[in-house]
Amino acid sequence: KQEVTQIPAALSVPEGENLVLNCSFTDSAIYNLQWFRQDPGKGLTSLLLIQSSQREQTSGRLNASLDKSSGRSTLYIAASQPGDSATYLCARRLFSGGYQKVTFGTGTKLQVIP
């Protein structure tokens, strides 16, 4: 059972388009929801973190929203650029067995075409 799902798995858009990446999760009792970026063959870089009491976070051209009741988060990228090409992962954190448990989605691979 996939606890965190990301759709689509891959996305190709022309430069300049606005786009939305989706993340859904099965447990609404989350601690926080985080979006990461991963370049090919590299580690993960944190983009935005939304705490459970928050509804959205913004950084530059990125905006992430969180709707705990529906179990969804979206990452909005405005005016996409070729440098945005990467895999984007969402991660849900909740308490389990006395510790925080982080579950990652499988990612959306984004290609922005010049």
Add this chain to the structure above:
Amino acid sequence: DVKVTQSSRYLVKRTGEKVFLECVQDMDHENMFWYRQDPGLGLRLIYFSYDVKMKEKGDIPEGYSVSREKKERFSLILESASTNQTSMYLCASSPLDREMDTQYFGPGTRLTVL
């Protein structure tokens, strides 16, 4: 800036060899994590540690062990490497378990077991 380093970017080992993957963080973080990342499966937690000499099993600990003798260093050990352990291994660290705490990732080690 937080820095998480991993001892090797690429590693090739033979079946049955004992393999050590080293991870070092320079920000005095309490928590450290080892994940493996495989296509279609996303990141899966192998082990984590919340203090020196403390460790907890993650979702897929079988075939692995860990060591944390010093706060800044977390080692992943494959006692007898097998071909199904060919994967990308990612180390991460985080300050504490507060809602606003993010995980910081190393660049990854791509391990191939022949």
